[in-house]
Amino acid sequence: MPQTELAPVRGFRFSGVAAGIKKTGALDVGLAVADGPAVAAGVFTRNVVRAAPVLVAESRLASGTARAILANSGCANACTGQPGLDAALATTQALAAALAVETDAVLPASTGVIGRLLPAERISAHAGELVRRLSPEGFAEFAEAIRTTDRWPKLARRAVGGSSASLLGIAKGAGMIHPDMGPPQATMLAFLFTDLIVDRAVLEVALREAVDATFNACSVDGDTSTNDCVIAMASGASGERAGPELGAALRDVCSELARSIVADGEGSEHMAEIRVSGLASEAEARAVARTIATSLLVKTALFGKDANWGRLLAAAGRAGVQFDPSRAVIRIGGIEVARGGLAVGEEAERRAAEALAGASYAIELELGDGPAAFGYLTSDLGHGYVDVNAGYRS
């Protein structure tokens, strides 16, 4: 997923530095700053175990405004207790001093190994450099600085329909991806920047709806992180007030970032959209799609390019949702492989297996004539995932 050249968003500047948190010497601390106080909203992991930066950022967002996001990779600062909280406070304080803003206006975010204390002094020592490097075009550095196992940086930009305003999204994530952020959920981090004028309540509702339909409907490995967070900031620098187009733009940008995260699933080669339809409620369709999207037997079959529709139907059957298997229609990459709950035939499965060789395809299950449907993104799972995660800390 190569990134095309993206334009800046008015009212925001970005930077990234290598502070020595990653052993490799790559960029590992990013800074995003609004030129003035920005309207801000966030959604955070619903995991009971919540990293220090999640606790701090959520608390600070209660004000409804923010000035900066200080994000690091290489260390999640999760399961680090009071020393972890102290580290999040110290780093944001150092950054606030360098920016000459209130400490509470700086939101921390971290991703990386759990159980290791954030090396606060390394980040604080780079506060001045982070501020000096700030530029409207610095979002590419910022996106680089928050990568962990990501194969590529993740950015998406949209013009907001009917206005001169724009929305820029920057995300990271490839593993521990099964977001559950609430009140709508990976470690995934995503940051959204718009130059619209928008009320906090409007931004918050639009953000939650967008996250629920996109990040909360994707899975790489079924593991919900301690650090997931999505933060949206609005600078107002366009002079235009947000209308109903904001929701569509947020959903669009979040969808593109979620697709990029799943396509970048650790060791994966394929992205599948699981579309479940014909059920009574969206909650039921979501539960079935989610169960298929997280089934190891399904994900290894996708890795093997095996049109094993029996595993799809077996996973659907354990989702806790009632349906009549004898009415099921299943299509893989547009090829119907089961009808009336029965195999269509070997030729259909051979053609479906060809579709499974593609980088991206849809898997559709019609499970009745109910009105509700839901789509969930997932990736195949093979040797690459095992390699990344059996040796992650070494």
Next chain:
Amino acid sequence: MPQTELAPVRGFRFSGVAAGIKKTGALDVGLAVADGPAVAAGVFTRNVVRAAPVLVAESRLASGTARAILANSGCANACTGQPGLDAALATTQALAAALAVETDAVLPASTGVIGRLLPAERISAHAGELVRRLSPEGFAEFAEAIRTTDRWPKLARRAVGGSSASLLGIAKGAGMIHPDMGPPQATMLAFLFTDLIVDRAVLEVALREAVDATFNACSVDGDTSTNDCVIAMASGASGERAGPELGAALRDVCSELARSIVADGEGSEHMAEIRVSGLASEAEARAVARTIATSLLVKTALFGKDANWGRLLAAAGRAGVQFDPSRAVIRIGGIEVARGGLAVGEEAERRAAEALAGASYAIELELGDGPAAFGYLTSDLGHGYVDVNAGYRS
């Protein structure tokens, strides 16, 4: 897990044949027969998608008695509609005729690929051979005949405390293992044979309790099968009536078989018992243990022999159970790696990593001072699992 020599159980005979269902020519159909009508009870998968043999056997068990179990590997006869039901009926009918018993007294069970019709004629053609080969020592053949990806056959035998009676268990299973059988769940098949005299209601309750504490508390890959079933038969041939020792013997034998299944998890090298304690209710402790036992990040860390306790705590935190992470104590193979939710240190993690090299170990999480605890069996997950399941049907 080598099998020691086991003695027969009075009142039962067994056999196995190669009927050509498996391409390899290995044994693939097993028969177990009681000398007379036996008291019988069963528990079956709660998957909404239920294989033809599950539907037929459950219905026939309503009578409370049975005479024989006809089990095959190589084909699950699931998602096969009316033709699948017809195949289950035809094969049990052929077997009943060869045994000169009622068709309804023969319980079918199948395991293997989903979505393929059982080749009924191949099994029926071997009905006579299956009956001719029956012997009290034939359980080893039977155990061989129900293997799919199993690396070894699975048998366990106990004397029932305080009596001359005995209990013999035979199981299969290595993948699609996450049993949910009800009213207490893999494809796993297990068959239990005792020579006690027992009432149907007593046998059924004891079976459900044993299954809930053992098979329903183990996972290889989190996928609940369409074909799981456990059937218990009592011949009464010992002349002794079942007392409270029956429950203990059933639980013991089921536990040994469940441990053998998880130790044989597809491609796995290690078995871990996840012990969660200190919560308010057993249901909560079970939910947390289950979430850890099915976490891909935990299972790949076990494969990598990485004492990554942060992943353990992160998985616990997404189980939907409230606890205070800052009170968590975590031990891996007896080595305390976290206390008060914080790392004990690198030396402890190094020693824990040594424990992870063993074939079997405990992982303990104390999450508070509540009275409830629960243990769940799981396996590591690595390249072998991917190899088995990316190419299972080819």
